[in-house]
Amino acid sequence: MARNITYQQAIGEALAQEMERDETVIVMGEDVAGGAGAPGEDDAWGGVLGVTKGLYGKFGDRVMDTPITESAFIGAAVGAATAGLRPVAELMFIDFMGVCFDQIFNQAAKFRYMFGGKAETPVVIRTMYGAGFRAAAQHSQCLYPIFTHIPGLKVVTPSTPYDAKGLLIQAIRDNDPVIFCEHKALYTIEGDVPEEAYTIPFGEANVTREGDDISIVTLGRMVHVAEEAATALAKDGINCEIVDLRTTSPMDTDTIIESVENTGRLVVLDEANPRCSIATDVSAMVCQEAFGALKAPIRMVTAPHVPVPFADNLEDSYIPDAAQVQQAVLTVMGKNG
């Protein structure tokens, strides 16, 4: 049944359906309702970009506005998760992880292991990432590689409304700590999303386009950039296979290897900065596991090793685009002089 809703609505719907189903699910974050203690309306914002709008009206005090104190409320979400709740805390911008990273990487991520397998920390931290809004250096980063690096965390990066809803429901039901990364530029994209609740397992990449000439492994907003490049390349007879990782931890290495074994060529496309990114992670893994299948060196297409600039022309230059992907593909195909 075709029902088109936006990525933003899909996330809101996942939250509402899970809160309906399980009363231990609570939502907290800065302005997730907005208006707390203020004379105007309740639910004034419903999240800075409106993702959680309407939840306060339905669920009242299970939707909690927080003071701007990430280490306290992210830590509280983690502590509450060990004590019987299933909190979905919002770290408004992934760039803010600096002020609460301890609670995530030293506490939540490590309880299960440090405490000898006895802790359960079913916390979800939803966070916005990505450039394109002229929000400049401290509000535009792609920091999922840093979370991916930490054993004990799961990291999710949906690229479509269907994936966003299914993966968020999965995240809420998962008993390990999950960092759920939402690209802010994807909030308004539309897609077919079932009305019922459903899940998508972690560690299952989605091949969004099949092709025999070259594999493009990518994630998040860059999946759409890859699609644009692939459409253009198809006109020149180059058929690209696009592998959307969906989750970076766990990562579906089998599907990546299977694709590269079929095509023999790989471009990895990642909006994050290049050092220690998903691009380097995938490239190294493929070199180690499928070197023999490669007909040409791998090429990575990433943002440069710079902070995100403010001026619109500079930011547009910063974000990898379809033209760059096409160039990389042509290089790997041996068609770039």
Added chain:
Amino acid sequence: MSDSIRAICMPKWGLSMKEGTVAAWLMDVGDEISSGDEVMDVETEKISSAVEVSESGILRRLVAEEGQILSVGALLGVLANADVSDADIDAFVTEFQANYVPPADDEEDEGAATETVEVGGRAIRYLLRGEGGVPVILVHGFGGDLNNWLFNHEALAAKRAVYALDLPGHGVSAKDVGGGSVADLAVIVHDFMAALSIETAHMVGHSLGGAISLKLALDHPDNVASLTLIGSAGLGSEIDGDYLAGFVSAERRKDLKPHVEKLFSDPALVTRQLINDLLAFKRIDGVQASLEAINAAFAPGGNQALVLRDKIGDLTVPVMAIWGAGDQIVPASHAEGLPDNVRVEMMAGQGHMVQMEAASEVNRLIDELIG
């Protein structure tokens, strides 16, 4: 003059199909075509299949090129007798192309056209096409939905009202399957008919849907005008239990694909999209439990629980069994040795999903049976 020139057009497979890609011509200019022949492979978003022609003649012109993407209804090729001149064929093509209008984007799609009816507290989704006459009810099989009739629904609806429903636990219908047995599901389908005030219908059932239709016909002979069983359950105890168990338990593409391939005579039809759609269905809340419940009641231990072979002779309305000789799920032997009132159409080289892979022929047989 133009009566003897016939257009071969891009078919509409399912309501959401807007266009298809010409994958390959299977016949060439000058080839003699008989009704039911496959002339072209076409790929769509949802499925890859072959265009079957329902008329005979010589293939005189290949209009569409391999790799071309064309809208539904677009001209693919031209059939005519050998004596028709090339000039006439040119004129035909020119006139067709001049008048051809691709379907508009705002044409009703699947979502708008399907409806829901409350049946004993359960929401059942269904699709109604066509009108008038004694209606046909299409009942899909285990793990399927009303889209299994993609290649049959429109064709059959040319002459009468045709309903296709999602069984409980399937498609978009309620996930509560009650006891989940063939008998339980037959009651629900019968209640579905009552809810829509359908007094009498031609039942067409595939696989599990066949057993359900047969049970319904035996229990309510006054409500059934004819019965078509396609690769049907209910006529013997054997069934591929591994397939059923595998389908139910598979959680990933790699696990599901080998089972789904068993359904078709041509495994290339099992596209990534098809597997993705099946996985998406299985991941909806409640579906897993529904499938397990039905499987446990329908085929415990890999044997069909309800065998109605010795009762099928009691039916007084027309009955037909259509089977793929190479059916890997329900053996074709179940269609042998049936009582005389059952017309049997065995299709060589076909598998379990014969209504999809030999759609033209199946449609023709059903049309013939129900008149």
Added chain:
Amino acid sequence: MQLSKDELLRAYRMMKTIREFEERLHVEFATGEIPGFVHLYAGEEASATGFCMHLDERDKIASNHRGHGHSIGKGCDVDAMMAEIYGKATGLCSGKGGSMHIADLSKGMMGANGIVGGGPPLVCGAGLAAKKLKTGGVAIAFFGDGASNQGTTMESLNLASVWNLPCIFVVENNGYAEATSSKYSVSCDDAADRASAFNMPGVVVDGHDFFAVYEAAGEAVRRAREDSAPTLIEVKINRYYGHFEGDAQTYRGKDEVKNIRATKDCLDKFRAKVTSAKLLENSDLDAIDADIAEIIDNAVDRAKAAPKPPVAELLTDVYISY
């Protein structure tokens, strides 16, 4: 103070167990057999005990690197704790956490913590859960004067206040944060002075006096349980050993510890008080002393004899499922 004889015995047993445990570790650590770092709580027993006497299975605590006392107070198994500190498979955390990460969630002990200030936010969470799930439980964060300055602690005090959480924040001010005096690093005279900044009561209590701690703790627990409101309590206290075992403590005064042991020891004070008030006999307390000596002896023997975790455990329990 109206504690029953049983409660007095329980309190003494708790304090003495902590003391024996820590004193024994001091001796054993010096042999080099214990891996990593330990941070001993000897001298501070009245604080952990004064609070934990009020707690039951609904309640949760989070501690810091100096966590053995709180763990024992909350009922963690002494044998399993010792084995954990020795890094053995029979340890409370299967040998994978060590002294700084001792935890037993089944007993409401949310963990010792290697990060200064790591506990308070977690305790806000436990308080939040208790409130939402209506368990009637309270949550206590034990931390030091060093952590009292940490941003996480300040934020937690604010959050517990604006959200009305049933939490108690206990600053065990032993005068030193590692090697730096609290007089230098804490900007106010008493860490408890900060409580009013966060709109909650701030109480200062003598940590060598079990009964004083017990009383202050009781009021804070009542306030949390009944009013769902937080309290900040500063326990003025002293540690007998260094920040960590191996710390030469050159930052302390000559004979500083010797004098404290001689004049303020909490066990001595408890004994003096209960015997002079005829609430308990010396023999009652001596019997406990002997019993605990044997328990700790056995714990050490068992820990030493226990196997290390199998190497395959390196890779287990990172996730529940992956």
